[in-house]
Amino acid sequence: MLNWIILEASSYAAQIDNVILIIALLGGFWLFLAEFVLFYFVAKYRRSRSPKALHITGYDHEHNKWIHWSHYAVIACDIVILVFAARAWYHVKQSVPEHIDEEIRIVGHQWAWEFVHPGADGKLGTPDDVNLVDELHVIVNKTYKFHLESADVLHSFSIPRFRLKQDAVPGREIDGWFTPTVAGTFDVPCSQMCGLGHGIMGGRIFVETEDEHRKWLESATGKTAAIPGHSTGKLASTQGRN
Amino acid sequence: MAMVQPIATRRSATGIPTGKLAMWWLLGSEITIFGGLLMSYIMMRIMYAPWAEAAAHTNTLAGSINTFVLLTSSLFAVLAHHAAEQKNGKLAAFYLWLTIGGALTFLVVKGIEWTNEIRHGFTITANTFWSFYYTAAGLHGLHVIAGATAMAIVSFDCLRGKNLQRVELVGIYWHFVDIVWIFLFPLLYIAK
């Protein structure tokens, strides 16, 4: 639904947009109906046209039904929304696909993203890991599992074009996954308040074809950015004062 | 500033006197305050089994003495209420002072206990168990001080035979402080 505003660039972007569409249709229908009735009443029952008001308690069935059917309508709509929302949620957050092409590690710092690519051997925690600041290189149509951490405060790993968002919590390692479906370069902003530099904390994700990715990997191997104290899953934050 | 009680204060549509009703609502809000703190503590206490080792360094004897002191002072508070019901302001004031004595004893024991613990290095920053220990007991201690102050004020009115219904109100508050301690005692001292 949102493709015309913002590209759907991951495997589950369309599913999430569908949830949004369903809610927009159901909610929008009731919203417009309610607003229409409201404006209609305001126009129809102006004092000039309706000098004497009715006296209605609203307790008798004849009038009450106009309110009470809304229970059923709302609950029915809620169930539909719930089914779609929970399915999308389960797909994105509660399950990880069986086949994972590569794993990456993401660490939020004040105020930069540290992306650990597994390097040529495809495994994290080996010497050929490629460790970059604010640059994440992935291959289109491959499934990635990420391990998200934070070194200091709360951050939020967000790729709007993937419809992906997950807070990075110090002390926690949170797993998630994505499959980019469109090649290109996209923003990876931090979307949780993380201090002074929150407004400049943004990485870029480079979704590349296999060839491009191989070329990049060759040029990048061995040139790992030195990030002092970068986390390899040891520990996130400590109070600086101790 | 001398102020005349409005008529509103003397009305009682529920049948519960206004002061007492307000006291119940106050206790209701206190329940959620202590509840939030203790629930946070319980969650971490259950999660971190090794905290039992830290809890082993709490002074169960001091805790037990304090429980005894508070229970006894609660008895005095209810006896003060009893005396106030008989319109015996002097006796009520006497029992209130006994209750305040209990509060002071409690604080003295607490002071000795804390001094000892801090001397052994168990400060509020030593680790999170001790942070909870001092925060919960400290918050409770503030309530003890507040209760004792309120009782002192009420006791002077009692001597003059004024506002005897307030003896019951401070009494209820004091029993609540007692109940909080009844839960703090096993949580901080006994469970090891």
Add this chain to the structure above:
Amino acid sequence: MTTHVAADHAHSEGDHGHHELSFIQKYVFSTDHKVIGLQYFMTGVLMGVLGALASYVFRMQMAFPGHAVPGFGLVTPQIYNQMVTNHGTIMIFWFAMPVLIAAFGNYLIPLMIGCDDMVFPRLNRLSYQIFLFSALLLIASFFVPNGGFGGAWTSYPPLASNPIYNQTPYGAPMWLAAVALEFVAFLLGGINFITTLMNARAPGMKMYDIPMVVWMIVIASILFMASVGPLVAGAAMLFFDQTLGTGFFDPARGGDPLLWEHLFWFFGHPEVYVVLLPAMGIVAEVLTVFARKKLFAYRTVLWTAVATGVLSFFVWAHHQFVAGIDPRMANIFTVTTLLISVPITEMSFVYIGTLYGASIQLSTPMLFAIAFIVEFLIGGVTGIFLGASGADIYFHDTYFVLAHFHYTFVPIAVIAVFAGVYYWFPKMFGRYMNDTWGRIHFWGTAVPFNGIFIPLFYTGMAGDHRRTFNHLNFPDLARGDLIFWREFSTVSLLIMLAFQVIFFVNFFYSMFRGKKAPANPWNANTFEWVAASPPPHGNFVTLPHCYRGPYEYSVPGRSSDFWPQNEPAPKT
């Protein structure tokens, strides 16, 4: 029955003799509920102006990043964060709550239930004084070294708990202390409201005879009381983290940042209904009077309000769907969140139903009341996107969220408050506000308001995330259409702010020079219109007795279309 009234009367004469009070006694240290109500109102509105000015500064920065803001200067990230944080804090804790609950509650509850004052006048004054002190403390926090707190109004640790991270070693604890003190003030005030309604009602006033706004304010106070406790404890914990260096929220020392998020939102979500319900109550009063119509299904409104309040304790984690909570819990909270749409929809439908067969007079307060329903419906429907876990993955912390809750909070704290002010102004000061200027002010508020936030729904859907100092730092967000709509939103804000000047001029001019109003200018039923305008100390000459519900308008067989609550039924 009559003897009671007479007895009350005798007391009121005896108690409130006409001894002259000095200005300070009368207006600064008064224990009179009306003076305290107005004090809350003025303080709240002043803080609201402060919050609005903050929004001017950061909205200008959003639209024209890098340019000096006229009248303020260059906005640095530090100032920006400070403005955003304190805008949120002020608008909720020092504007919406004091005005909606404390000001209207203090002013209206004793008048509407027919007694002479709150049950604890001195507690009431203490509550205001604590509130005032907390407001001053918050303002003072801007002027300490390193400036005020800038970690968002949610103040998530470890950012909020550690000066190394937030860079505001003094601002952050001061901010927290101010918020905690404000809670204490409202706890005291809330106890007073609840006890007053329960015990001090006029004789004859039964449960379903209480005006809706009084019910709503009291239900809101109960909600506040039940939800704020854990956060008060949490504030103490966070304060120790900030000042002593404990580790309640420090993962390296066994703490958990998510604990704070839960403590905060366990309060934070009921808080939404704490401010919503009084606004709903104000609108109910205004709607019935100017529609000359009985409130549709009074009991339904009351019980849906109670149901909303109860449900609001089960939904809080929808603010944390992607915040690192266990994803399985999100399903439970989605169900409860969607459930809350049932009572809210029903309440909205009841209000619309009240207009059926009515005789509507579109006076200024009525325009604001209708605008409240119109706008709040949009705010309510857009909330479903955020309560549904699947959609929230994308919308969380975008401008869509921001636009959604402004579509609820602005109708609540601005539009409904204006409805209430225009409606009760004759009671408060004995004079009318100018209706023509009121209408101009209405259109200048309701229309630009949509101009501010509808574009923000769009930019939010396009991926603008919140609390970002400068969106142009993000290549994908430096798009022409987004830049245009950000500017559009800011310009709308400027227009809306400019129109508020009309309100203030109208307010203060009418206070002294407005047309004199009689005791019951709108032909309303509730007790406050029985008292003189403005009501003297002690409110009523004879404390009223209640004979019927508050919304008996256009009763068949009566010559006048209203039937005050204190008027005895004709002998048959």
Add this chain to the structure above:
Amino acid sequence: MSQAADAHHGHLNSAGEHGPHHPASYYVKIWALLLVLLVISIAGPMLGNKVLTLITAFGIAVVKALIVAAFFMHLNVEKKFVWYMLFAMLLAVVMFFLGTAADVMKYDGSHWTKPSSYLYTEEFKKAFSGGEEHEGHGSDEFDSKALPNVPYGETESHKAHGSHETEGHGLPAAEPRHGT
């Protein structure tokens, strides 16, 4: 009827307006009962049985609290509404616990773990098995004067605290239990 209830409550008739009047000895007996319960709750843990400890410690705490509430606070003769209100407040707190425990009370869950909590637990055990000195954790000294007053820019890079974070705590190099 509220009319009747509106009759003026004098200053005194509110105290002891309802409920039976007991002799003072009645309260002393309840106090004695409370003391017996106190002794049991202290003695319980000495038996060393974990389940028994929980029962004697917390079960008796609940009983004691109820006795104090009912007989000392006179909730037994108070309007039922007060019980309901206080109980509702407790329920709110329990609700808070239920919603929060799934995250805060656990080391791991669906797609998340808390590496630092594992570490913290390890370290905690080590600190306490290492004798009575409590070097590891007990040695932190509170130093609030050292609050940083750093201008923007100095801590801008994470280098500043990034490096001392590993030394400052003397963290063990052991990899926490989580999959990579």
